[in-house]
Amino acid sequence: MAVSYDRAPAPRSAVQxxxxxxxxxxxxxxILDKGIVIDAWARVSVVGIExxxxxxxxxxxxxxxxxxxxxxxxxxxxxSPPPAQPALNGRQNGRQNGxxxxGQIPSADDVYSYLADHQEGLRLGEISAYFDAPRREMxxxxxxxxxxxxxxxxxxxRRYFVADEDD
Amino acid sequence: MGTYVYxxxxxxxxxTGRPALQSTGVGGAGTTVRTVENGDxxxxxxxxxxxxxxxxRDNLMAHQxxxxxxxxxxxxxxxxxGTVARDDRDVREKLLGRERDDLHDHLAYIQGRVELxxxxxxxxxxxxxxxVAERDDIRxxxxxxxxxxxxxxxxxxxxxxxxxxxxxxxxxxxxxEVILEALRPLAVDLELHRPLTDMxxxxxxxxxxxxxxxxFDALVQHLGEIHADRLVFQYIGPLPVYSFVNIxxxxxx
Numbered sequence: 001m002a003v004s005y006d007r008a009p010a011p012r013s014a015v016q017x018x019x020x021x022x023x024x025x026x027x028x029x030x031i032l033d034k035g036i037v038i039d040a041w042a043r044v045s046v047v048g049i050e051x052x053x054x055x056x057x058x059x060x061x062x063x064x065x066x067x068x069x070x071x072x073x074x075x076x077x078x079x080s081p082p083p084a085q086p087a088l089n090g091r092q093n094g095r096q097n098g099x100x101x102x103g104q105i106p107s108a109d110d111v112y113s114y115l116a117d118h119q120e121g122l123r124l125g126e127i128s129a130y131f132d133a134p135r136r137e138m139x140x141x142x143x144x145x146x147x148x149x150x151x152x153x154x155x156x157x158r159r160y161f162v163a164d165e166d167d
Numbered sequence: 168m169g170t171y172v173y174x175x176x177x178x179x180x181x182x183t184g185r186p187a188l189q190s191t192g193v194g195g196a197g198t199t200v201r202t203v204e205n206g207d208x209x210x211x212x213x214x215x216x217x218x219x220x221x222x223x224r225d226n227l228m229a230h231q232x233x234x235x236x237x238x239x240x241x242x243x244x245x246x247x248x249g250t251v252a253r254d255d256r257d258v259r260e261k262l263l264g265r266e267r268d269d270l271h272d273h274l275a276y277i278q279g280r281v282e283l284x285x286x287x288x289x290x291x292x293x294x295x296x297x298x299v300a301e302r303d304d305i306r307x308x309x310x311x312x313x314x315x316x317x318x319x320x321x322x323x324x325x326x327x328x329x330x331x332x333x334x335x336x337x338x339x340x341x342x343x344e345v346i347l348e349a350l351r352p353l354a355v356d357l358e359l360h361r362p363l364t365d366m367x368x369x370x371x372x373x374x375x376x377x378x379x380x381x382x383f384d385a386l387v388q389h390l391g392e393i394h395a396d397r398l399v400f401q402y403i404g405p406l407p408v409y410s411f412v413n414i415x416x417x418x419x420x
Contacts, residue, residue, distance in 0.1 A: 015391035015400040027284070027403065030360070030372065031231060032222070034409035035245035036175065036262075036416060065365075066328025072295045073309050073331050 106131045111141050112150055112162065121159030169215040169251040170203070170258050173233045174407065175270055178209045180241030190236045193220055193229040200233050203255050205263035208270060211237050212258060215251045222248070234407045242278050244270065244414070245407035252418060261418055269414050277412070280355060280374050281405035283383060287346060287369040293397045294366065298334050305330050335365065343369045349390060353383045358410040368398070372410035380405060 114130060115122060128138040142160055145151035152163050171193055181202065192198035192213030203210045211233060220226050230248045237243045252258045263270070299306050308327050312320045339362070346369060351357065356374040363370060375383050391400040 015388055015402050027231065027406070028227070030284070030406075030409040031227060031245075031248050035247045035407070035412050036250075036414045037247045063325060063328075066325045066332060069295075069328040069331035069335075070312075070324040072291070073299060073305060073327055074313065076292075076296045076299045076309070 105133055105137050105141065108141055108145055108148075108150075111138075112145055115145075115151055115160060116162045119161070121154060121157065121161045123159055127160065169218060169253055170212045170255050171215040171220075172246045172250045172252055172258055172262065173200070173211040173213075173230060174237050174243040174245045175208060175210050175263065175274075176237065176241040176243040177274055178204055178207045181209050188233060188236050190232045191229060192233060193226050195225070195229075198229075203258045203263070205259045206267070208263045208267065210258050210263055211243070212252075212255070218251050220249045220251070238281075238405070238407050242274065242280070243407060244273050244277070244412045245409050247409075257418055262416055266414060266416055273412055273414060277374070277408045279377050280408065280411075281377060281380065282408045282410055283373045283375050283380070283404035284402070284406060285350075285369060285371050285373065285387060286363075286367060286401040287343070288364070288366045288399045288401070289368060290397050290399065291366055294335070294338075295331075297397075298331060298338070301338075302330070302334055305334060339368050346390060347371070350383070350386060353379050353386060356411060360410070372406075374408060374411045377405075 111127065111131070114127065124135060124139060124142065127142065128135045131138065142151060142153075146153055146160075150163055151160055153160050173192075188200040188211065190200055192200045194213065194216050198213050200211060200213050203212050213233075227248060234243065234245045252262070299309065305327065308323065308330065312323050312327060315323070347357070350373065354373040354375050358372045358374075360370040360372065362368070373383070387400060387402050391398075391402075394400075
């Protein structure tokens with residue numbers, strides 16, 4: 001078998017191949033405490049940085065670990081479609097984001113928080129589409145927010161923004 | 168000044184008028200590697216400038232290169248990194264002499280065999296989506312937490328983490344066993360080391376006959392391809408048989 005100091009090209013095969021001196025990090029755990037072990041007279045001083053790095057990564061079950069896993073599991077929601085949720089069809093699930101329970105028109109607070117999530121600004125059409133509400137009604141809700149000073153409209157771009165905090 | 172010890176082998180396999188080893192020893196340029204003999208056993212050594220060597224990349228590489236070069240001449244028993252004897256005489260008497268029987272037994276066992284190291288790791292994102300897909304309890308707890316305001320549900324999140332931790336453990340045992348099952352028939356012996364990270368499924372050393380190495384390579388390659396999109400295989404070797412030597416020696420008395 002050919003001894004190669006190069007790792008196999010990664011994307012094609014999942015097997016990374018190396019020799020001992022070619023991939024020392026992979027070898028650390030055996031080179032230091034396996035083989036013939038001779039005590040007394042002298043042994044290594046453990047000031048090695050690399051070994052400490054590896055040891056630090058050893059799994060310790062702790063609250064922190066659990067929270068880290070919970071977060072990783074939570075993130076899968078974004079990556080994969082939620083399995084149990086039926087497709088949006090007609091009236092049953094017409095309002096994906098479940099703002100208020102029944103009326104077609106979202107409350108001013110719902111619109112405000114949607115705007116707050118989009119600092120780049122939103123057009124009226126985008127807001128209407130998101131809430132699945134008639135444009136005219138949305139115009140009224142957004143207009144009320146502007147009147148209250150909680151939102152403002154950029155006249156040129158015709159986009160709505162949340163009002164700056166200190167205004 | 169002491170004697171740094173790299174490995175032990177049978178004198179005859181190093182040949183008479185032993186080939187000089189080319190590698191530089193631990194301790195930097197000018198550190199010549201030589202041998203110390205006692206009867207039919209040989210130790211590969213160099214002069215030590217200090218009793219204690221730091222675990223640095225250079226030192227570890229030097230140690231490993233000498234052992235690997237020795238391995239090309241003979242089947243050797245590697246000595247753990249950083250082993251320094253008082254002098255050549257200690258190596259001759261306390262190691263090669265006093266431990267003769269044990270050394271011979273080990274040499275017989277590893278003759279014609281090498282160590283191959285295999286670590287198998289999950290692709291992180293894949294692992295978590297597989298767990299979500301496989302485990303109804305985890306999926307529904309995740310969905311419930313997602314519906315709650317962020318920063319609440321602290322205990323639910325810990326519970327989710329605990330369930331996930333247990334799920335990872337079960338999955339590790341299950342998947343590790345499947346891979347081992349495939350490789351075991353080609354190995355003379357195997358040694359399971361502790362996983363070094365939570366994404367690691369297996370951290371294993373195999374003792375393999377030299378004439379089986381190619382088959383073993385092909386099988387690892389095959390397994391790697393089967394799991395190409397979800398697992399990473401880190402495969403190294405042939406290595407000195409570090410994991411299959413179990414000799415503890417004392418320089419004392």
